[in-house]
Amino acid sequence: MTEPELLRVEGLNVHFPVREGVLNRVVGEVRTVDDVSFSLRHGETLGLVGESGAGKTTIGRAILRAIEPTDGKVLFHIDGEVVDITKLSSRQLRQFRPNLQLIFQDPYSSLNPRMTVRSIIAEPLIASGLAKTMDVEARVQEVAALCKLSVEHLSRYPHAFSGGQRQRIGIARALVASPKFVVADESVSALDVSIQAEILNLLKDLQDQLDLAILFIAHDLSVVAYIADRVAVLYLGQIVELASTKELFSAPRHPYTAALLAAIPETDPDIETRPVTLEGEIPSHGNVPAGCRFHTRCVYAVDRCRSEEPEYREISPDHWVRCHLTEELSDELRR
Numbered sequence: 001m002t003e004p005e006l007l008r009v010e011g012l013n014v015h016f017p018v019r020e021g022v023l024n025r026v027v028g029e030v031r032t033v034d035d036v037s038f039s040l041r042h043g044e045t046l047g048l049v050g051e052s053g054a055g056k057t058t059i060g061r062a063i064l065r066a067i068e069p070t071d072g073k074v075l076f077h078i079d080g081e082v083v084d085i086t087k088l089s090s091r092q093l094r095q096f097r098p099n100l101q102l103i104f105q106d107p108y109s110s111l112n113p114r115m116t117v118r119s120i121i122a123e124p125l126i127a128s129g130l131a132k133t134m135d136v137e138a139r140v141q142e143v144a145a146l147c148k149l150s151v152e153h154l155s156r157y158p159h160a161f162s163g164g165q166r167q168r169i170g171i172a173r174a175l176v177a178s179p180k181f182v183v184a185d186e187s188v189s190a191l192d193v194s195i196q197a198e199i200l201n202l203l204k205d206l207q208d209q210l211d212l213a214i215l216f217i218a219h220d221l222s223v224v225a226y227i228a229d230r231v232a233v234l235y236l237g238q239i240v241e242l243a244s245t246k247e248l249f250s251a252p253r254h255p256y257t258a259a260l261l262a263a264i265p266e267t268d269p270d271i272e273t274r275p276v277t278l279e280g281e282i283p284s285h286g287n288v289p290a291g292c293r294f295h296t297r298c299v300y301a302v303d304r305c306r307s308e309e310p311e312y313r314e315i316s317p318d319h320w321v322r323c324h325l326t327e328e329l330s331d332e333l334r335r
């Protein structure tokens with residue numbers, strides 16, 4: 001049975017003005033996130049992939065209001081109501097914050113070296129005021145155990161731990177307030193491959209136990225293939241394809257997705273990789289190409305791609321693509 005929807009992002013924009021001169025006049029804008037829409041169900045993992053600079057981290061932070069969105073809605077279903085996170089006042093947001101948490105990118109720099117593990121994990125309970133209504137020590141021990149940390153670990157400082165253990169502390173901190181939604185931003189990229197697997201398995205276990213929805217941001221597609229139920233591919237601030245992980249990896253329908261997949265090294269010598277290549281740099285968010293923003297790097301681009309922006313459309317149930325030639329390229333892009 002399909003789980004009900006937890007979070008819906010509609011038309012999310014994060015634009016920054018470009019100012020110049022002594023009068024500090026606005027002369028342009030940097031469109032870091034442009035018209036992004038997607039949804040997440042209870043207990044689901046949505047992978048958000050793309051090259052660095054595509055806007056992945058900004059989307060995660062805009063949903064959490066760590067960066068203020070310029071426009072759009074972030075609708076959260078809770079207790080039979082729908083709350084638009086973008087409309088909450090600072091005080092309301094502080095109260096709402098326990099529902100939304102972030103697992104930081106770097107387990108080495110994200111933990112305060114002067115705080116014990118116990119204080120680090122308890123921090124969100126104190127910041128949100130939840131500490132006043134619960135036994136903090138019992139909750140910290142409970143969530144530490146879920147993240148495979150012992151009671152003895154709680155009195156130590158972060159420097160006493162390995163990268164994998166530190167990331168487990170970061171996960172415990174993110175989960176202590178019982179959130180329903182977590183943004184995991186490149187949460188395993190700084191770790192060795194064997195430790196990555198350990199942390200990914202822990203996240204999967206915790207998700208099953210806690211019915212957690214995760215927006216899993218990563219540039220490594222093989223990691224995303226392992227953990228995500230569905231994947232959104234981001235290019236220059238826009239989602240260009242979104243589909244179930246199985247469908248997206250076996251039958252990509254956007255040339256950019258196909259190029260990203262072709263770049264994954266094939267370990268089986270009998271499997272022929274597709275000749276789709278990705279050349280050149282991602283353009284600047286301050287100078288987005290006209291028409292399809294991928295046209296400057298797309299080997300299939302035609303005249304129409306240079307002048308007309310493709311519509312983001314659902315080509316089959318829950319498979320969304322932003323390309324003029326989706327139907328024509330269907331066989332060509334298939335893996």
Ligand code: SF4
Binds near residue numbers: 256299302
């Ligand atoms: Fe390539 Fe044109 Fe499709 Fe853009 S719209 S991805 S340029 S074929």
